Amino acid sequence: MKPTQAILAEILDEVRPLIGQGKVADYIPALARVSNQKLAIAVYTNEGEVIKAGDAEEAFSVQSISKALSLTLAMVLYKPEEIWQRVGKEPSGQAFNSMIQLEMEHGIPRNPFINAGAIVVADLLQSRLSAPRHRLLEFVRQLSGDTHIVYDKIVAASEMMHSDRNAAIAYLMRSFGNFENDVIPVLNNYFHACALKMTCVDLAKTFSYLANKGVSVQTKKEIITPVQTKQLNALLATCGLYDGAGEFAYRVGMPGKSGVGGGIIAIVPGEMTIAVWSPELDPSGNSLAGTKALELLSERIGRSIF
């Protein structure tokens, strides 16, 4: 069955009662003050159709969802071995910002979606782009067709003020020889990427290349090759949901990436890209109602990768 506006609206109605059972991220004020009542879903089909429900046109902080975009850029700029000698491809089995594993594994982060790994990717971009922050913004504006996408400067500045742990991570990797640039500017770019403000519709359109063998449905351009697309989806499926990747695969069964802003993107290869948003998080840091909405959608339309 194909998703329809009615199905999406129905799903939002079903998950709305979950609001109140999770916890909005509150480590920075700009995230803490987002209303927990926000709820949105958008589907972008490989035929270019947008189907949506709820607050799908309201922009929110994408946070870690941006890690999939940064990795895409790095895959375009670098040969595979240049990336994968500096960051692994395995689930971490640890909290997303743990330093323990990083020390035991000599400064090589487990995968590009934990903080350490995303900081390595930011370091890679810094080494090869003259203006990585500008490049990323241009990239998402093109892919989404939305030229109004901006960085939330307050969020970026606020993250920077709470960056001690990420600075520790970067310095630890530097001590192992796995960091090339100055720590502060790299972190600044990293936090800007996290501070992208995008709507569910923007996100679904932006990531359409992952559902379409690497070709953006919006721009018709090949962003990455079919093999790279398969690889990126595989990484999302095994590592994209922090400590909750197994549970997410079990319940939703789609490659996905979440952010502490409450957004999640999910891919049905060959068919569609989905974005959901609900700010309250489960204990693993993934949107509680958002995950449930994806689970219901998977059941309702009979789609998953398994």
Next chain:
Amino acid sequence: MKPTQAILAEILDEVRPLIGQGKVADYIPALARVSNQKLAIAVYTNEGEVIKAGDAEEAFSVQSISKALSLTLAMVLYKPEEIWQRVGKEPSGQAFNSMIQLEMEHGIPRNPFINAGAIVVADLLQSRLSAPRHRLLEFVRQLSGDTHIVYDKIVAASEMMHSDRNAAIAYLMRSFGNFENDVIPVLNNYFHACALKMTCVDLAKTFSYLANKGVSVQTKKEIITPVQTKQLNALLATCGLYDGAGEFAYRVGMPGKSGVGGGIIAIVPGEMTIAVWSPELDPSGNSLAGTKALELLSERIGRSIF
């Protein structure tokens, strides 16, 4: 493209030069003396066709591949929450027999495919079946249509003599209240399951329900529900390959389960079940040439879940 005998034979020719670069499991003599030259692949389509190449009719020790069978039995016998309160669904991010995580997580194994998790599953089967060993053998004989499948008694006895670490794991779980039966008989059943001798053809036929929404292609009977099938495939995709699940997803892109006997099964949902065998292992404990054969097959026939 559909797999043909010619494609399979070609793939085996391509991966044969890898023999010599891995290491046959040698912790027990019965495994150590298997020839490293063995090489096999078998595909069982959802239409019931068998395509095969190499030593596909020679039986070998399935080892941890049996964990997927035991879990299937447990899913039939128990309600989901009865299983998942005793074992998790997340990748471990640790070596497959690590006790560190088990202690830190209070005796709840990360997933049913690491040793600790499989021992919990064996404990579950012991609590509810009068003769779990007999039941499992009957199960694989039916699913494969091969009534000659047996337990390798020498392998089982030999494993039992090297069972100290697994005994430690079982006692540690017991100390946390996550073990119901006597340790020795449960371990004995666990090692018998690992000591199943099956061919690649047997394995491909046995696991056909995972490619066919829960219905065995061989027997036409529903083994588990479509939802359970999706769940089991999800668990295999995120946790089925020890520490190498991410790499396997990245390269092969199919749910799978490996064993230190050098076998791997892999699933293309809706289409086919695949089994490969090559005794030499990579550092993660997965068949080296077997993984490569699956990677090439995925490329050649253009199939993966991503």
Next chain:
Amino acid sequence: MKPTQAILAEILDEVRPLIGQGKVADYIPALARVSNQKLAIAVYTNEGEVIKAGDAEEAFSVQSISKALSLTLAMVLYKPEEIWQRVGKEPSGQAFNSMIQLEMEHGIPRNPFINAGAIVVADLLQSRLSAPRHRLLEFVRQLSGDTHIVYDKIVAASEMMHSDRNAAIAYLMRSFGNFENDVIPVLNNYFHACALKMTCVDLAKTFSYLANKGVSVQTKKEIITPVQTKQLNALLATCGLYDGAGEFAYRVGMPGKSGVGGGIIAIVPGEMTIAVWSPELDPSGNSLAGTKALELLSERIGRSIF
């Protein structure tokens, strides 16, 4: 200043108000039902004088204090390298029954006073003594001059029923080749040693060799050499108080060994042996009021090793 009966009584009066702030060990009923009001101190000088206050003639479960006795026996029976290749000499920095470190350090326990290390010592005794349990009892009866000392059979049996974690520890060491005998009889001896019932006077007399260059003040016999005495005191000072060795050295400044029965022995080399008893424990598992009593005694008589 020399300790007098008056000083000891005064110290007990000062620490008695601490009762209620700790927690009596309750993992087995036989320990849980000991009155938290018990309070005792005994000093045995190198001149053979006994000074005491409180319940110093009442027997209690010595628990881990016995580990120092077992190690003494092992030091008599084995050459140093035979012991120290199987167990380390360093503080563990971990909870006393942690398996994490044991796995990371390949089955070699950090020191002979954590559970794993004491179980290795029990294994050593088992390999060389025909009746280790009998030998230990004889040993403490001689050293204390108290022929009524017995094992508390209820405590030993009760510990054996809660031995899963220690069994896990023993099997893990076995898997690393650091365990020679069958697990169950060794654990049984280990728990019997813990179940010794002794009074503070017994304990102070028994350990007098540690204050007297290896010669028992009671029997005048050399138990261990002066160098071994220095070594054993050093081990007690750095590893004798579980996770609280540093704090104990900082406050009390004497080599010591504690047990979860609430007893502690402490040594002033060249001068005296001290035993205290108060069943309530601090979070590290050491007697709360007992530690304070030793701290006050150190201050009052101006004695410590520092």
Next chain:
Amino acid sequence: MKPTQAILAEILDEVRPLIGQGKVADYIPALARVSNQKLAIAVYTNEGEVIKAGDAEEAFSVQSISKALSLTLAMVLYKPEEIWQRVGKEPSGQAFNSMIQLEMEHGIPRNPFINAGAIVVADLLQSRLSAPRHRLLEFVRQLSGDTHIVYDKIVAASEMMHSDRNAAIAYLMRSFGNFENDVIPVLNNYFHACALKMTCVDLAKTFSYLANKGVSVQTKKEIITPVQTKQLNALLATCGLYDGAGEFAYRVGMPGKSGVGGGIIAIVPGEMTIAVWSPELDPSGNSLAGTKALELLSERIGRSIF
């Protein structure tokens, strides 16, 4: 027996053959180029007599020995609870610069002699002294009576260039709220303290207050109280030798502090202060021949705290 020049010279002759079995610290060039042939010992008695042998008047980089001096200053400036709520008193049981424990224990270092703890002490000094670096230099010049003591600026600068791991440690503590000042200036002071150049005679005189109930034998002034002296010696005995504190207590039996420059100071309370120097280190990072020299001295003069 009292130490004499002849005994000291004899001891150096005995340990000299060990040169070649250790490894000179080589993480910075200024340390790597020190001759491994250097060998020195100096004793400073509580009567004010200096006895020495070998290169006892040649200055070397004291490195971590300075941590005992910085802690002494902190103990003078702060109330005990102000220090001990920010840093623990227990052996770490881990390599001296491990971040794992620091993360698991929420940014509170185990003790003031591991790097993390010493950096907290440097942060404490920074908060309360206008010129901590100047103050420390003045302090050692007074205590040693040697006005020529200086910081080795090349060493300090070189350490600063290899400070990534220590920066990571500082930022991690900051993320837990256990760091008050800017990271860079604190690290700069910390590295200057490590870069103090002192001779064995300087060191033995400087630390004489630890052997003399807090009163400097050189200046006759009380540096810390008798209770503080006992406490500091206790901390040195349990935590002063990195991962080798237990072994050092077992063999030498004196409170001590080592540095990767190859120096060690050791205390015989009530009698004397000892300093040794030999640049080659054992695997724990302690001077190999230096430790042996202290062990022989302890045997020869029959002195230890046990």
